[in-house]
Amino acid sequence: TEKQDTLGICENKTCKYLAMAYFEQLKESQDAWEVCAEALAKGIYNDDHVKFFCFQVLEHQIKYRHAGLSAVQQQLIRETLMKWLQCQLMNSQPEKPFIRNKAAQVFALTFVMEYVTLWPKFFFDILSLVGLNPHGVDIYLRTLMAIDAEVVDRDILHSPEETRRNTLIKDTMREQCIPNLVESWFQILQAYQQSHPELTCQCLEVVGAYVSWIDLNLIANDRFVNLLLSHMSVEELREEACDCLFEIVNKGMDPVDKTKLVESLCQVLQSAGFFNVEQEEDVDFLAKFSRLVNGMGQSLVLSWTKLVKAGNVKVAADTLQAVEAKVPLLLQLLVHEDDDISANIVGFCYDYLHVLKQLPQLTDQQKANIEAIMLAVMKKLTYDDEYNFENEGEDEAMFVEYRKQLKMLLDRLAQVSPELLLEAVRRVFTNTMQNWQTALFMEVEVAIRLLYMLGEALPASHGAHFSGDTAKTSALQDMMRTLVSCGVSGYQHTSVSLEFFETVVRYDKFFIVEPQHIPNVLMAFLDQRGLRHSSPKVRSRVAYLFSRFVKTLHKHMNAFIEDILSRIQDLLELTPPENGFPALLTSDDQLFMFETAGVLIVNGESPAERKQALMRSLLTPLMDAFRLLLAKLPQETEEERQAALADCLSHAVGFASRTSKAFSNKQTVKQCGCTEVYRDCLQAFLPALSCPVQRGPLRSSVRSFLHRMIICLEEEVLPFIPAASEHMLKDCEAKDLQEFIPLISQITAKFKRQVSPFLQQVFMPLVLAIFEVLARPAEDNDQAAALEKQMLRRSYFCFIQTIASSGMNEVMANQGAENIERVVFTIIQGAVDFPDPIAQKTCFIILSKLVELWGGKDGMVGFPDFIYKHIVPACFLAPLKPTFDLTDAQTVLTLSECALTLKIIHLKRGPEFIQFLQQEYLPSLQVSPEIAQELCQVLQQPDVKVLKTYIKVRADERDSSLILKNVILCHVPPSCYEGQ
Structure with missing residues (x-):
């Protein structure tokens, strides 16, 4: 027929696109699917793409039009599928996997639509047809997995109606065919374990998927479990067998029955030698086995929890004994050199520690277990030789995530026995620091890392770390004293350098107790160990950490302020784009340095005149550089060069702004004698508002500086506002206005009647500028422009609200009736x-x-x-x-x-x-x-x-x-x- 001829053109590759378009028409056609059904039943076409699309057309018909088909048409679909399946049994070569998967989907969809009402013998028909034919068994198993995806898979969202339908299907299957299906699985597993391992693996996956909702006794019996255990010894099958056993163990059950199941399984696995982890070289299998042991362990802990809640003391004690018996295996897997194997057992380890936390008293063996877990965690926290610190990729990211899991274990260990943890860390730390010059970098890093982690791991009552409980205070204080005095800050590895500074800042309160160590640590921050380290990563992090260190301890640094400022002077220089030398710090890092300099100056004990002089020497180079660069900017013709200069100018303003963060209610700009310095900054920066190029970034940075100055300079800022406003209202875009309005609102809210004359003057120009921008036409589908206008409109209304609520009635009242x-x-x-x-x-x-x-x-x-x-x-x-x-x-x-x-x-x-x-x-x-x-x-x-x-x-x-x-x-x- 014409339709069959058109299907055939797909075999000519030059016409494939034409054919695909035609197939789309076939999907929508009321009766064309029958042509596809005939093509599949008779095996008319050899082209894989044609066969695949025929199944797609059939799938579309079943999914969306099944209810409208006549009984004859529905019968035709069933016959088509069975004839196609029969063809597979006779083929010497199976279809491509993508065709078999699509066929399985169509079988599964038909099953979902017809099993309960029209095709109750679905499985019996398929099983009687395929027998133990490998091609047929493959389709049968794929169909079962496709049915699982349609009916059972909890990751797929279903409507209430679909959920009711799926429940009915499962109930009917339990009544009518599940024992037969289980028997077929057993036969397949037995028949193909030698000849077709891929089919055996498929079947194990099916068993694992279905075990969650069928009668467990059909699977958890001697013949089935023995068969699965025999698979555990076959290299091609063992990983899937492990996954299948994991699903069996994971099934929801009565706690007593679950304990019996896990214990019997453990006994068999142990007898078969699977607990001898050290002798197993296949790490992929061990990762699966570790996941299985984790499932068994967590199941036992859950059973113990339920039994304790139910008051079943005797059985709970037996279950706890079963948990304890798995700890040696847990430790072998936790400490395994492969991180995937170790990570897969962390859940059981965490739950076991939670059990110990709830016990009124620990036995010697339990204490030994805790210590063994601690040592395992400490060992596994260690970097390996292959970790790439300069160019961290996927492997490194995975190790970082794994370390987070280990940290959870460490925190849990601290809850169970803080004394044991503290003592273990102290022992490792002290031994390593005594020999740091000859130790490997990963040993030194992990020793300092453990000290750092104690800060979060120790219970909240020890949060102060250096006050309260004498034993803990003494231990932490001893370790910190050792850290800052043993010379380890000079260890030549980025990981050790970073960990040293992170720990120093984590325990900055130590230096309040022992301030004599501050000079040595300051030098570490300032020299090649910190801010001048060869690694940009270290320099960047240290810039931030140094600012935190100074903020906490500035009261103890008065004697060093000018020395520090002198040593960091070159790090505070603005780096213009034409400078060919790479800067030690990025502009973001320099922000922290300027803030640090501000904190040192403002909080020092010098008189106001000295503070003013120091602040001026800090900010004058910025102002001078700013004026030079601003004069150059309009002369530049290349846009890229303009952008680089504007970026540099914005950094200068940002740096000056950041220094103002050091002021507070106790130390105001005025009290520190710095008013004139910041007024000079304003005079230097404001001309940028009228620069004809790169207006966006320049206006944004100057506007941010004005916001800071309104807070810091108070009334002293007012003379600058009218001129600044005039510049910012020229040639406005929606975004400019939207960002300018908060500035005016801030002035209004802070100064109220003081700015009433200015507000009366600026009110209508601002309002008219807003109206003009809002009235600009925009394309209907320009969502960005529409959003900008919406945000501007909101800002406008907020501005009017600020005026109306500020008690300045006259601002609006004096605008004239029409306005x-x-x-x-x-x-x-x-x-x-x-x-x-x-x-x-x-x-x-x-x-x-x-x-x-x-x-x-x-x-x-x-x-x-x-x-x-x-x-x-x-x-x-x-x-x-x-x-x-x-x-x-x-x-x-x-x-x-x-x-x-x-x-x-x-x-x-x-x-x-x-x-x-x-x-x-x-x-x-x-x-x-x-x-x-x-x-x-x-x-x-x-x-x-x-x-x-x-x-x-x-x-x-x-x-x-x-x-x-x-x-x-x-x-x-x-x-x-x-x-x-």
Whole structure:
């Protein structure tokens, strides 16, 4: 036929794309699938892609149209699948794996649709056909795994209807065919373990998948377990056999039965010699075996926990004994040189320690077990020779993750026996530090690492580390004293260097107790061991750690401040792009250095004049470099070069800004005599705002500096704000304005009436700049532009809210009637028209405040009329918008503010407002007198919560009798901000 001919063209490779397009049409066709079914049943085509797509067409039909097929068509699908399967039995060569997988999916889909009702003999039909034919068995096993994916797999989300269907299928299978399936698995495992190991492995995977929901006795019996154990001795089968046993052990069971099962399995495995881990060379198998032992151990611990809770003391004691018996094997696997094998047993180890933590008293053997686990963890924390510290890849990342697991064990060990842990670490640390010059780097690193890890591992009561419990304090203090005085800071390996500085900073409180060690440690930070180390990774980390060290201990560094500043001076230089020498520190690292320098200067005991001189010497080079680079920038023609210069200028501003973090309420800029220095910085940096190129990064950095100066300089910053604002409002983009508004809001909130004249002056230029940006046309599908406008609109409303709430009534009041009206109309529009609940909430807060300011008898002329014409309708219209989603938390808050606005109108206008609602507004909307009266009564309740609840109920109902949706209540002139 024409369709069959078209299928055939796929064998001509030049027409393959044409054929694929045609296949897509076949999927959608009502009857073309029958052609594909015939092609499969008769084996018409040899091309693998044609066969695969025929199955896809059939799959599409079963998945989406099965219910609409006639009984004859459904029978045709069943016959097609069985004929295709029969063909496989006669083929000398099996189909490609991808075709067999797709066929199994189609078999599984048909099974799911038809097993309970139309094809109850599904498995019997398949089994009677395939017998022990290898090709047929392969399809049968693949089908079982595909059924598991459709019906059982817990990682796949199912609808409630699918879950009910799957439960029914499993129940029916248990009743009708599971024993037969299990028997078939046994036969396959027995028949093919020598001749077809790949089929045996497939079958083991099936058993493992199905054991979670079938009767365990069908599998956990002598003949099955003995067969599985025989597979454990066959190289090609042992890993799958291990996985299968793991699934058996993992099955949910009664604790007593689970213990019996695990113990019998252990006994057999031990008798067969599998516990002799040292003699096994196959690490892939051992990783699987370790996972199996982990499953058995965790199952026993879970059984013990359940038995203890149930009060079954005798059996719980026996189960604990069973757990303890596995500890020697646990230790062999935990300490194995292969990390995968070790990682797979960590779960059991962790659970075992948790059991010991709950016991009232530990036996000598249990204490010995704890110590053995400690030693194993300490050994496994050690890096190996192949770890690449300079270029960490996937293997290194895996070891880092493995170390995190070991740290969990160490923390748990500390909970079980902090004394034993402390003593063990002390022993390892002391022995290593005595011989660090001749020890391998990994031994030195892990010894310091263990000391570092004690900081988190020891219980919270020892959090201070150097106060309280004398034994622990003494041990930690001794180790820290050894660390900083034995010379190990000079060990030539990046891992040791990093661990030394990390530990010094972790235990920085030690230096408060023994400050005599500070000079030596400072030198380590400052010389080739730290900030001048050959490794960029070490230098970068040390820059951060040094800032932390200084912040904690600056009170003990007064004598060294100028020496430190002198030694780090070259690290504080701005590196211009044309400098061909690589800098020791990155600009991010330098931020920490400038902050450190600031902390040293500000917190020193020098008089204010000296602090000023030090701060000036720190910041003057930045200002000088800034002026030179800024003069060069407009002359550059290459964009890449411009960007590099702008980057450098931004760093200069950022560094100056970072030094200001050192000031506090106790040590202000003024008290330290540094006001003039930072004012000079402002004068140096502000011209960058009018630079014609690279405006974005320059404005952003200067704006950030202004934010800092508003906090640090206080009133001294005010003279700089008008000029800065003028520059920032020129040629604005949405992002510029959005970032500028918080600056103005910060000034408003901090200085209030002091900045009232400036705000009155800048208010309308800023508002008009916002309107202009919002009115710019944008493409409909430009989501980035739409989001920028939304964020700008929110910022605008926040700005108006700040002004309205700051007590500076005059800022808006003095803008002229036309401008005030224009601004207030945008607030009305924001409250009603834009589906942005965050902005809507802000708008209603503003409206409430304006009613409070101007809505009384002595308020602004004409404002009461505006309330009745626009604000009242907005309060009713906003909640009835289809976009007003009351399942959204922000929208609920908006509704609350809306109710509050109505309440404030009532407070300000009194009976006049009630009369307006009852006699004019609500009747004009044909609202019944009963509902109008009900609303007015609620409005007059003293508690605003009553009104909020009432409006929420009405909004939930979207009650058209209260408000006519199709009446436009709030007319906002389009001139406000057109084009939004």
